[in-house]
Every structure is written in structure tokens, then in C-alpha cells.
Amino acid sequence: MINIPSTIRISFRALRVNKMRSSLTMLGIIIGVGAVIAMLAVGTGARQKIAEQISSIGSNLLIVLSGASTSGGRRMGSGTQPSLSLGDAEAIKRECPSVQDVAPVLGGIGQVVFGNMNWSTGVTGTTPSMLAVRDWNLSSGRMFTEDDVKGATKVCILGQTVVDNLFGSIDPVGSVIRINKIPFTVVGVLEIKGQSPGGQDQDDTIYVPITTAQKKLFGTAFPGMIRMMMVKARTVEDLLRAEQEIAELLRQRHKIGQKQEDDFTVRNLTQMLQATEQSTKVMTILLGAIASVSLLVGGIGIMNIMLVSVTERTREIGIRMAVGAKTWDIRLQFIIEALTLSMIGGVAGILVGLGVSEALALFAGWSVIVSPFSVILSFGFSGIVGISFGFYPAYKASLLDPIEALRYE
């Protein structure tokens, strides 16, 4: 019968006797486990950040821009040709099955005044669909309604940055502000959204009904014209189909012939970011794989030391065999020694990994996330390393001839 507690004690004693050697061997595992945890934390942190950005611009998002106008042979850039209309937006929502919602946008810069405070910000004319399209909620008040859009009423909702600059700590809902000298009633405040993937402050904004923007704020020679629209596809998989459906519909509505160029552009932001996320994922796996190599090297270190230890303790093995140790008694003793080295190294490595991650977050300002999965993974891996690299030396020890072993000097 194999006596596990005693075997564990024997193993511990053997490790204690060679403190220096044991700790150097553990160092290999400590570095390996620490590296795996820190690298995965960096990768996971980067992915998390990108995922946050994707959800901050709104998920499954397409942007349809009006085409580039040409003036005297000079092309003016997309969005300059008044080719998109509110009618287009409504048609897309009505006729494209892959599209869940559409928010038209016509905006500009406005000087905003409240009391003795003033602020310059982007004013966006849109419809109530905007909140759904951008996965945005209100922190107080309400969104303006379809009736507000129909009636071109002078109501607005504010981003948090605007509230901070004009109102300070006062609740702005119900107050009247002036946008380009025209009075607007504040009906709601948007939740804080933070930076866009491009680094813009998304909270520095004001939403007004699109009709109000068209008729009162940014008067245009083309009634019903909008600058762009934001389109939410039903699912990520629908993005490409929605893109095609929109292009087809708009070419039809704008009567664009087979060989003519589009007078609009469809951009797929989500897909772009998802590609980035994908590459970060690959990077994480790569980092983890490289770190695992050091864990493997640590395992080879354990095997090396265990082999030396078996040779050194040949006589001890002989004595144990002479007094009745069986094959598995000897094997278990050395496997447990290797396992102890790797497990203690694993625990220390987890602490080192947590420390390094923390230090990276603190000093380098990286966003790092230590997932419980990476901790369990690397700890489990170090255990497997201990058993598998400890097995060969243990196997070798158990096959020694007791007579030879007892005679060993």
C-alpha cells in the first residue's frame, strides 16, 4: 500500500535539504507561469478595450455618407454632395430586411449659451432612432419624439460634457439654452459614453430633431437633405447583407446607371473594429504561446534537476528498496517532488504574474485584465509540467537494481 502523506513528507524533506537548488528550479516555473499570466492579462486587457470601443460607437453599425461633389473639376470629399435625403433614410428602414434601424444625421457647429456660460459644440439633427442605433441611453429626462421631429420643435438633449460646461451641477432638464441664438428646451441628458475609437469625446454633443436642424439651425438650399445616416444591422452577420441592400436601394432611388459611380459611400465601422479585435485575439494567443514556451523550459529545468537528484540519491533509493519500497513508492516520491516544485513555483508565479500585470497597469498605463481562466490555466499547466517532466526521472529511479543502488558511491 502506498502511503501518500508520508511520501509527501519525504518529498518535502528532500526539497528542503537542497534549498538553493529547489528554489532555482522553481524560478523557471515562476517565470513561466508569471509570463503566461502577465501576457494573457495584457492581451485580454487590449481586447476588452477594443470591445468597449465597439460597443461605445454602437454595435452592428453602418455609416452611409453622401457622395463627393465636384466643383470646377475639384472634388470636395464625401458628404459634400447633397445626395441623401430623409426619404432615403425612411426607405432604407422600410425596405432593407437586414436593417433594424436608421438614424439620419445633419449637423454642424453651434455656439451654445446658458445664463452667463457658453460653449461651442457639435449639434446633430437626428431622429429618436439615434439612441437605439448607437446603443445609448439617457441618464435623465426623455428623448425627443417623432412628433417633435414632425413639428420641428425646438427641443434638445445634451451630452454630459455640454452639461458640465454649461450647467455645472444644476439639473439641466427643463432649462432653456440658446443654440446659435435660438432658444431650445432641454428635455434629456445622455449617459456618459467616453472616447470614440478615434479619440473624440462622444459626450461633447447636442441632439436636436433633424427637421429643426434642417429648418432652423443649419438652413440649406436643399430641403430634406441630410449629411449622412447611421444604420444598425440586425446582427453582425447581417452587416454585409445590409451594406448590399442599402447600396442597391440607394442606386435605384438615385437612378444611378450601371456604369455610373455611386453618389454615396457605405462604411462598416463595426467590421473594421472587429478585425482589430480579431488581430488582438491572435496577438493574445501568440503572447500566451511564447510565454508557455518559458513554462516548458521551466519544466525541462525540473526534469534536469530531478535526474541529477535521482543519480545523487541512488544509494537512498537502494536503501528504500531494500527495506520494502515498491516500484510505485519510489515513482510517487519523485513525481511528488517534481509536482511540489512545479506547484509551489506555480503559486509564486501567479503572484509574480499578478504583480507584473499590476505594475504594467500602474507604470505603463496599459489596460490589463487578469482573467481567472488564465490563472487556472497556467497553474494547471504547471502541474501537468511537473507530473510529465517528473515522470521520466521517477521512472528511471524505480527501475534501479537495489543491489547496484546500495553499492553506489
Place this chain on the structure above:
Amino acid sequence: MGLIEAQGISKTYSFGEVEVRALCPTSLTIEAAEFIAIMGPSGSGKSTLMNILGCLDKPTTGTYLLDGVDVGGLGRDERAEIRNKKIGFVFQGFNLLPRTSAIENVELPLLYDGLSAQDRRQRALTALKKVGLEGREDHHPSQLSGGQQQRVAIARALVNNAPLILADEPTGNLDTKTSAEIMDLFVKLNTGSNITVMLVTHEPDIAAYSRRVIRFLDGCIVSDEVKKAS
């Protein structure tokens, strides 16, 4: 029936083409509570015989019954169990585990017998007392004299109440006075506890403690004398 009944056991080592006969076919019967000395020059086969009788090695031919069990055909682990239960070993170089206290050295065979920690300690203490080492259970081998180390080794051989002690030149590393003390201890164990003691020695002084002397030469027994009770 004797404790040891060996019928025509022999040992041949083969090194590729060359075969070396270490032990001629030998038959031997040893009763319980005998005290036997095995003598002979180096390479005469006495160590080979001890290894086979101690279940450390298998005979090439012949049958070997230990305490009524045919151990000749047993596997590694089965022989380990026989060694654990039936045989105590005492070596010339003591063969204690270094950096390990006396009591833990004595407990070693019990460790492989599945005894509880408490039982192990109790039996190890009793064995240490038998060899006159009470109070030194926590000393490490390096803190003990040669004679004391050999006593620890004898306690280890006793701890499982094995009926047979095989000692390979147990006094080879000790001075005359200590040798005498160790031999007195063997005699005491042999007569007091009816343990069969079988020892290998070069020295006639040591062999004189035994009641039966077997002499080896070139792998064969040349004489086997039982002394008259004195």
C-alpha cells in the same frame, strides 16, 4: 520445516558472450533462531548468496523457500514486500538516510507497510530501546558514532519484527571494542528474541560469535560446521 530452504540455487551473470558463475548450485537449510557466519575471500560467492537469500536478487536456477513461501519466482514488488516483512538488512556502511533523524530512519520500513504515524513512532521507539539508543531518536546519523549508527541500522532491521536479519560485514567499519558491542547485541537478539542472524565476515573473531560457520570458495560451499554448544 526450516526458515530458509534453498535447493540447488545458483547464479550466473552473462556479459554478452561471457558467462560468469557467481554461485554454484547450492543447497542450504537454515532453521529458525540459528546464528550463522558466512566466511570466504572476496568474490567467493558469499555476497551473491546473501543477495539471493535477502530477495534482492533472483537465483538463475533452483528453488528458494523462505518461511515456507517460494520466493524464487516472485516479481519486483512481491519481493519488496517479502523484504519488508521477513528480512532485516544490516550493512557494512550502515546505509542510513543522511540528514534524517534516527527515529525516521528506523521508521522507514514501516512507511512502506501502511502503518499510521503513531504506530510507526511507537514501534520505532521500541526498536531503538532494544538496541540501547533511547534518548537519541532525534539525532541525525552525522551526530552519531559509527557504533551508534550501526545500532540505528539494527533497530531498522528489527522494527518490522522480521524473523531473519542478514548482516553484510556489520563490523567492517568499526573498531574492535565497538565491534564486540555490536556482536553482543546480535547475540542478545538471537537468543533473546529468536531472530535468525546470518552475517558475512572476514574476521574469525566475529565468526566466533556464531554457532554455525559456512565457508565459501570460488562460488561453492567448502565447509559447513555447526559448533558444539559451549
